[in-house]
Amino acid sequence: MTTNVTAYAAPAAKAPLERTTVPRRAVGEHDVLIEIKYAGICHSDIHQARDGWGEGIFPMVPGHEIAGIVTETGSAVTKHAVGDRVGVGCFVDSCRECQYCRQGLQQYCERGMTATYNGRDKAGDPTYGGYSSHIVVDEDYTLRIPEGISLDVAAPLLCAGITLYSPLAHWKAGPGKKVAVVGLGGLGHMGVKIAHAMGAEVTVLSQSLRKQEDGRRLGADHYYATSDPATFEELAGSFDLIVSTVSAPLDFDAYLSLLKTDGALVNVGAPEDQVKLNLFSLIGGRRTLAGSAIGGIPETQEMLDFCAEHGLGAEIELIRADQINEAYERVVDSDVRYRFVIDAATL
Numbered sequence: 001m002t003t004n005v006t007a008y009a010a011p012a013a014k015a016p017l018e019r020t021t022v023p024r025r026a027v028g029e030h031d032v033l034i035e036i037k038y039a040g041i042c043h044s045d046i047h048q049a050r051d052g053w054g055e056g057i058f059p060m061v062p063g064h065e066i067a068g069i070v071t072e073t074g075s076a077v078t079k080h081a082v083g084d085r086v087g088v089g090c091f092v093d094s095c096r097e098c099q100y101c102r103q104g105l106q107q108y109c110e111r112g113m114t115a116t117y118n119g120r121d122k123a124g125d126p127t128y129g130g131y132s133s134h135i136v137v138d139e140d141y142t143l144r145i146p147e148g149i150s151l152d153v154a155a156p157l158l159c160a161g162i163t164l165y166s167p168l169a170h171w172k173a174g175p176g177k178k179v180a181v182v183g184l185g186g187l188g189h190m191g192v193k194i195a196h197a198m199g200a201e202v203t204v205l206s207q208s209l210r211k212q213e214d215g216r217r218l219g220a221d222h223y224y225a226t227s228d229p230a231t232f233e234e235l236a237g238s239f240d241l242i243v244s245t246v247s248a249p250l251d252f253d254a255y256l257s258l259l260k261t262d263g264a265l266v267n268v269g270a271p272e273d274q275v276k277l278n279l280f281s282l283i284g285g286r287r288t289l290a291g292s293a294i295g296g297i298p299e300t301q302e303m304l305d306f307c308a309e310h311g312l313g314a315e316i317e318l319i320r321a322d323q324i325n326e327a328y329e330r331v332v333d334s335d336v337r338y339r340f341v342i343d344a345a346t347l
């Protein structure tokens with residue numbers, strides 16, 4: 001039997017979000033019922049609520065940075081118990097059978113993962129995200145949030161945190177490695193914290209020096225303005241790894257010139273337009289231009305454990321549910337340091 005729960009939803013594309021109720025499925029034998037405590041606002045929530053990525057499913061309840069407490073478990077649940085602190089990220093299911101699902105890389109599922117919102121579950125019903133009082137999720141797609149992190153600063157780790165952790169881990173950021181993070185926003189600030197905790201020498205490449213003090217406090221060793229052409233001369237051939245979090249189109253040739261031989265430039269921000277590139281920027285120096293999407297369930301758990309061990313959470317601005325529309329405008333204006341988190345008690 002479904003239950004109706006309180007939520008904030010966009011009733012139609014580009015419409016302001018408003019308070020409403022949405023159905024949650026009955027707790028199945030492998031499901032947990034989660035009382036949501038906090039939900040982060042990710043830039044992609046805004047893209048989707050405003051239908052920037054094409055056909056959205058409305059009403060839409062965004063939110064894929066969810067932290068809460070288990071309040072009920074299905075009869076076959078073994079990983080979680082009532083009272084557990086848990087998180088839910090960008091997907092709530094996948095095929096579970098393909099080569100990627102079997103490797104724990106559910107984000108690259110051959111049949112497509114089931115998005116936490118603006119998706120359809122295996123029964124064909126629309127999924128509703130974290131701007132809500134409760135959510136029902138299969139235990140296999142539910143993460144454990146260790147005691148070392150409070151739930152409000154843990155919520156953004158479920159998208160922003162894993163989006164940066166995964167490429168940093170895959171391309172082996174660590175002691176002796178020089179890592180640059182392009183853009184110091186919701187994603188970039190987690191990149192700086194995580195790369196620093198991994199032991200890498202971290203440089204922020206930002207449009208201006210406006211946030212330099214923050215960048216250094218978060219763990220950056222160096223901070224450069226990309227609006228200054230001297231930056232590209234001074235840093236030529238410097239980095240083992242550059243992770244770009246910006247969605248504005250980059251001058252890829254210029255950024256690739258900052259890599260050492262065998263260096264990689266990895267994009268986690270996605271420009272809407274096609275990009276231009278001179279392949280000699282890759283050939284000379286055997287460089288790699290790559291992309292990376294969130295992380296699978298095992299790696300997301302590894303990231304949460306890593307963050308707890310190193311005392312890392314997101315830098316957040318906690319808001320009430322009735323401030324969501326205002327927060328959306330501020331995210332679009334890059335006026336947040338560094339993530340808005342909705343206090344679900346105010347729904």
Ligand SMILES: [Zn+2]
Nearest residue numbers: 042044159160
């Ligand atoms: Zn996100």
Ligand SMILES: [Zn+2]
Nearest residue numbers: 095098101109
């Ligand atoms: Zn799969």
